[in-house]
Amino acid sequence: MTNPLYDALFAPHLGKATPFLHLLDGTTLTHDAFLRKAAQIGGVLDAMGLVAGDRLALQVEKSPEALAVYAACVQKGVIFLPLNMAYTPVELDYFIDNSGAKLVVCDPAKEDGISEITARTGAQLVTLSAQGSGSLIEAATAQPETTHTVDRSGDDLAAFLYTSGTTGRSKGAMLTQDNLLSNSEVLKEYWAFTSEDVLLHALPIFHTHGLFVASNVMLLSGGAMIFMRAFSADAMLEHMPRATTMMGVPTFYTRLLDHEGFTREAAAHMRLFISGSAPLLAETHELFEARTGQHILERYGMTETNMNTSNPYEGTRKAGTVGFPLPGVELKVTNPETGTALPQGEIGVIEVRGPNVFKGYWQMPAKTREELREDGFFITGDLGQIDSDGYVQIVGRGKDLIISGGYNIYPKEIEIVIDDQPGVKESAVIGVPHPDFGESPVAVVVPDGAGPDLEQITNACATALARFKHPRKIIILAALPRNTMGKVQKNALRDDYKDMFSKSES
Ligand code: MLC
Ligand code: AMP
Numbered sequence: 049m050t051n052p053l054y055d056a057l058f059a060p061h062l063g064k065a066t067p068f069l070h071l072l073d074g075t076t077l078t079h080d081a082f083l084r085k086a087a088q089i090g091g092v093l094d095a096m097g098l099v100a101g102d103r104l105a106l107q108v109e110k111s112p113e114a115l116a117v118y119a120a121c122v123q124k125g126v127i128f129l130p131l132n133m134a135y136t137p138v139e140l141d142y143f144i145d146n147s148g149a150k151l152v153v154c155d156p157a158k159e160d161g162i163s164e165i166t167a168r169t170g171a172q173l174v175t176l177s178a179q180g181s182g183s184l185i186e187a188a189t190a191q192p193e194t195t196h197t198v199d200r201s202g203d204d205l206a207a208f209l210y211t212s213g214t215t216g217r218s219k220g221a222m223l224t225q226d227n228l229l230s231n232s233e234v235l236k237e238y239w240a241f242t243s244e245d246v247l248l249h250a251l252p253i254f255h256t257h258g259l260f261v262a263s264n265v266m267l268l269s270g271g272a273m274i275f276m277r278a279f280s281a282d283a284m285l286e287h288m289p290r291a292t293t294m295m296g297v298p299t300f301y302t303r304l305l306d307h308e309g310f311t312r313e314a315a316a317h318m319r320l321f322i323s324g325s326a327p328l329l330a331e332t333h334e335l336f337e338a339r340t341g342q343h344i345l346e347r348y349g350m351t352e353t354n355m356n357t358s359n360p361y362e363g364t365r366k367a368g369t370v371g372f373p374l375p376g377v378e379l380k381v382t383n384p385e386t387g388t389a390l391p392q393g394e395i396g397v398i399e400v401r402g403p404n405v406f407k408g409y410w411q412m413p414a415k416t417r418e419e420l421r422e423d424g425f426f427i428t429g430d431l432g433q434i435d436s437d438g439y440v441q442i443v444g445r446g447k448d449l450i451i452s453g454g455y456n457i458y459p460k461e462i463e464i465v466i467d468d469q470p471g472v473k474e475s476a477v478i479g480v481p482h483p484d485f486g487e488s489p490v491a492v493v494v495p496d497g498a499g500p501d502l503e504q505i506t507n508a509c510a511t512a513l514a515r516f517k518h519p520r521k522i523i524i525l526a527a528l529p530r531n532t533m534g535k536v537q538k539n540a541l542r543d544d545y546k547d548m549f550s551k552s553e554s
Contacts (some may be wrong), residue, residue: 052202053225056229056268057119058083061267062083066243071275082119087192088188090119090195092120096172100126101204102127110258115263128206129149130255132252136512139513140162140165143220147208150171151172152174153173204225205222205225208221209351220410221406222410223260227403231264240320243270245266247293248276249274250296255454256354258295274291281304282309305332322345322347345365346367353402368441371439376404379440381397384396393434398428429446430445451486457517466491466519470501473496475491477491478492490523491522493524
């Protein structure tokens with residue numbers, strides 16, 4: 049009778065008064081206190097009639113209690129579906145409905161809006177605030193501090209993470225217990241994490257990076273996290289002297305480098321800085337080394353696959369590369385047209401296979417077949433090559449994707465909203481280099497008749513799309529550049545507007 053993920057990440061800490069979460073109010077939650085909280089939440093899930101395989105959607109601020117909901121789901125075999133706080137009701141409606149969530153956990157401030165959605169879908173609704181109060185916690189206090197662990201196999205689903213796509217429709221990536229566990233086991237070893245480690249945790253916990261990489265690796269190692277609600281360079285610097293490691297998106301590193309307090313001394317206690325989710329400029333890598341004497345370790349992953357490659361812990365961390373395939377992960381670069389493997393050094397699409405690769409997209413068998421080959425290789429849509437030393441380089445994207453501050457934005461989603469507005473003939477959304485976010489979306493709009501009302505476009509985006517997806521600029525153009533086949537040449541547009549966000553403007 050087992051539950052592999054619970055048995056590896058959580059059960060070993062039962063009864064242990066070791067520090068787990070250092071909070072910014074100066075308090076520390078021990079592993080045991082955390083697990084007792086999680087068990088009480090698990091009791092609520094039982095009482096509300098959730099059973100293994102049901103989905104729980106959660107859109108709340110980052111807090112120890114939010115992480116405890118994840119632990120409770122693992123213990124009860126309930127599929128955990130965390131959602132970005134920035135999502136609008138329109139976006140939430142889709143996720144709740146599409147996943148068939150049986151329970152939704154939301155911030156008290158959003159309860160009224162979300163109750164309209166759950167009334168329609170039939171989901172139950174409870175609240176959890178940033179301070180760890182709300183109806184979920186009220187119910188949890190009445191529950192015992194230990195609870196039954198539900199049997200699961202490694203092949204059972206543990207989480208759904210929604211990722212957008214080139215068609216503009218989000219897909220629920222189904223991740224099994226084994227996907228998550230195998231990856232955290234590999235990463236713990238590869239990056240030499242132990243119970244002595246203290247991780248600066250400023251990432252959100254609704255994505256792979258902050259939840260499955262950072263939190264799972266720390267749970268497996270038995271170390272502690274300095275658990276911050278959001279990134280702030282000041283707070284990172286304040287707590288760095290008692291931390292050993294940090295994980296972040298490139299924006300974390302450029303913001304730290306912009307801070308004059310970030311010096312060699314400030315970083316002296318740290319043994320490892322890890323970056324991922326978006327490309328780290330070689331320039332950032334070099335500036336970081338010059339400032340601190342340390343090399344950022346860059347790795348590469350995705351929602352569908354967890355982590356695929358990493359620069360080495362010992363050995364050269366090569367700027368501009370994402371390192372080697374992780375143990376157990378097979379990686380090949382293929383011809384996008386034929387799918388055949390290309391010789392070393394040639395540029396093609398990166399495909400990966402291994403225990404880390406997801407099971408498919410929820411209720412989208414056709415989409416799954418398009419991206420996940422029958423032989424188990426997943427077509428990432430990233431363009432890459434392998435250098436003569438075996439390091440993987442990501443040289444671009446075959447998929448039309450913008451990554452802003454580590455958040456993915458699919459242009460199609462924005463174009464659909466803009467094209468629907470009066471006075472718009474068509475639009476093309478492109479990613480333009482941005483000094484803080486790496487890339488930012490810019491909309492190029494072709495007018496129809498009297499032309500569009502820009503305020504109306506902005507308002508339509510605000511209703512339909514999370515703030516981080518909003519175009520930072522809208523450009524009116526008489527016609528979009530097209531090739532002879534009639535396909536919009538986004539590369540030409542990206543080239544025309546590449547200097548739009550200068551450092552001073554951002
Ligand atoms: C916030 N805003 C963003 C944004 N984050 N806009 C564009 N891109 C972003 N990433 C908006 C806000 O809505 C706000 O709008 C304004 O920008 C400033 O808000 P803020 O609160 O000051 O932002 P800040 O807290 O500074 O957030 C920036 C950030 C954050 C980079 C720290 O976005 C972040 O933590 N990103 C990490 C994302 C992540 O975890 N990705 C991993 C995905 S997993 P207004 O209204 O004020 O203009 C994955 C797999 C893998 O990719 O390999 O890891
Ligand atoms: P997501 O769907 O949010 O998981 O984002 C995954 C995508 O982020 C990948 O397909 C890559 O395009 C990108 N990504 C992740 N890590 C890196 C990295 N180190 N360098 C470049 N791109 C990255």
